[in-house]
Amino acid sequence: MSTAMNFSTKSFKARPPDKGSFPLDHFGECKSFKETFMKCLKENNFDNSRCRLQSKDYLECRMEKQLMAKEPLEKLGFKDLMDPPAGPETGSKA
Amino acid sequence: MLLLRPSLCCPLTSPLLTGCARTLRRASPRAELFLRRRPPSRLLARSGSRWSRGQEAEWRTKNKTVLMYVAAAGVGMIGLTYASVPLYRLYCQATGLGGAAVAGHDTDQVETMTPIKERIIKVTFNADTHATLQWNFRPQQTEIYLVPGETALAFYRAKNPTEKPIIGISTYNVVPFEAGQYFNKIQCFCFEEQRLNPHEEVDMPVFFYIDPEFDKDPRMAWVDTIILSYTFFEAKEGQNLPLPRYN
Numbered sequence: 001m002s003t004a005m006n007f008s009t010k011s012f013k014a015r016p017p018d019k020g021s022f023p024l025d026h027f028g029e030c031k032s033f034k035e036t037f038m039k040c041l042k043e044n045n046f047d048n049s050r051c052r053l054q055s056k057d058y059l060e061c062r063m064e065k066q067l068m069a070k071e072p073l074e075k076l077g078f079k080d081l082m083d084p085p086a087g088p089e090t091g092s093k094a
Numbered sequence: 095m096l097l098l099r100p101s102l103c104c105p106l107t108s109p110l111l112t113g114c115a116r117t118l119r120r121a122s123p124r125a126e127l128f129l130r131r132r133p134p135s136r137l138l139a140r141s142g143s144r145w146s147r148g149q150e151a152e153w154r155t156k157n158k159t160v161l162m163y164v165a166a167a168g169v170g171m172i173g174l175t176y177a178s179v180p181l182y183r184l185y186c187q188a189t190g191l192g193g194a195a196v197a198g199h200d201t202d203q204v205e206t207m208t209p210i211k212e213r214i215i216k217v218t219f220n221a222d223t224h225a226t227l228q229w230n231f232r233p234q235q236t237e238i239y240l241v242p243g244e245t246a247l248a249f250y251r252a253k254n255p256t257e258k259p260i261i262g263i264s265t266y267n268v269v270p271f272e273a274g275q276y277f278n279k280i281q282c283f284c285f286e287e288q289r290l291n292p293h294e295e296v297d298m299p300v301f302f303y304i305d306p307e308f309d310k311d312p313r314m315a316w317v318d319t320i321i322l323s324y325t326f327f328e329a330k331e332g333q334n335l336p337l338p339r340y341n
Contacts, residue, residue, distance in 0.1 A: 012271045017279040018204075021286040024296050034249060034297050041235055048240035048247075049209075055247035059301070068281070076280065077204045077245030077303060 023067050030061040056081055203305075204280065209243035210309045220323035221250055227328040228256050229290065234297070243306040245280065250298040250324060254290035261289045263329040269321040272313055276305040277320065287329050300324075 025031070037054040044050040056078050062068035073082055145153075217240060219233035234249040254260050264284045268274035282300040290296065300322075308314050 012267055012269075012274050014265055014267070014284075015279070016285055017282045019281045022281050022283050022299055022301075024283070024288055024290075024298070026291070026294065026296060028297075031297065034299075037247065038234060038249065041238070046235060046238050048238050049211075049244060052244075055245075058247060058299070062299075074205050076301070077207070079205065 019069065019071070022062070025062075025065075025067055029065045030058055030067065033058040033061045052078065052081060204245065204303065207243045207303075207306050209241045210306055211241055213241055213309050214239055215241065215304060215308075215317075216319045217246070217248070218319060218321050219248060219250070220321060222323065222325040223262075224325065224327040227262055227326055228260065229254055229262060229326060231262075231324075231326050240304070242276070242304040242308045245301065245303040248300045248302070248322075250283075250300070251295065252288075252290060252298055252326070253295040254292060257292050259289055259291045261287050261329045262326040263287050264324050264326045267323045267325070269323070270317060272311075273304075273308070273317055273320050276308040276311070276314070277322070278303055278305055284324065 033054070037051055037058050040051040040054045041047075048055075056073065056076075059068065059076060060073075063070045073079075216237050218237045219235065221231045221233050223229055223231050230251075230253040232251055234251050238246055238248055240246045252262070263286065266279075266282070266284050268277045280301045280303065282302070283298040288298075302322075304320070308317075
């Protein structure tokens with residue numbers, strides 16, 4: 001579809017991801033978090049806004065197991081799920 | 095009274111002229127004077143060449159200057175076509191046009207963006223493999239409902255049912271095409287080689303969001319569904335897919 005050589009039609013321009021590629025979870029270290037997330041989605045009729053906590057947990061698991069570069073959670077759009085930082089601490093779990 | 099310029103070089107008209115002359119000669123002897131073949135004085139040949147030498151030289155220089163101008167224009171055009179490539183690149187970098195850059199797409203906006211709760215968008219997932227790739231590749235959810243400005247996680251699953259490790263590399267596509275510029279992936283599994291050992295099954299996450307500017311775009315006013323489609327190809331050892339970027 002995106003390679004159709006039509007004159008002056010818009011074509012799709014693929015862009016690389018902002019933070020690169022996820023390394024593969026070969027050992028299934030974060031599989032339980034993924035299962036929780038998928039269960040939450042199924043229960044809530046695939047509504048993403050209700051399962052953001054579970055997705056945050058999954059990403060945190062990835063960061064712990066070195067499967068993802070560590071990032072402060074605000075940068076991943078989870079600002080609303082986090083407690084306001086108490087003192088010099090930042091990035092506390094919700 | 096017929097005033098015909100005698101054409102010295104056209105043999106066809108001469109019988110016509112003589113015919114006319116004959117009839118008019120009979121009519122009036124005076125007309126004959128006008129019809130007598132008399133070349134105009136400036137065409138009088140001096141001996142040999144038709145045009146005078148001075149005029150010849152003048153025309154030659156005129157021709158030369160015209161030729162020079164035409165040649166210069168031709169060379170100028172060729173040079174312009176060669177120069178247009180870097181010039182266009184500069185122009186695109188300066189103005190950000192050419193479809194590759196999108197207003198307001200920077201990674202810092204993930205922090206500051208606010209979700210637009212009224213606009214619910216359904217994102218459906220599709221998974222494809224190339225015919226030669228023997229993986230089983232499929233999405234783990236058929237769709238997700240989200241709003242612009244909210245980050246979302248989605249999973250695909252890939253399994254290698256064969257007895258040998260296979261390396262795959264993937265690319266993606268977003269339909270409708272215009273919505274693709276608002277579809278930002280924070281992290282995914284595309285454009286890099288992913289190796290699956292025999293009988294291995296992995297979960298492949300995609301972490302993405304839709305730009306809040308999506309809501310303000312009038313062309314996107316009727317867009318409610320976005321289809322994200324991933325296609326896996328088999329990668330040869332050490333092959334590098336060029337990352338799509340505006341270079």
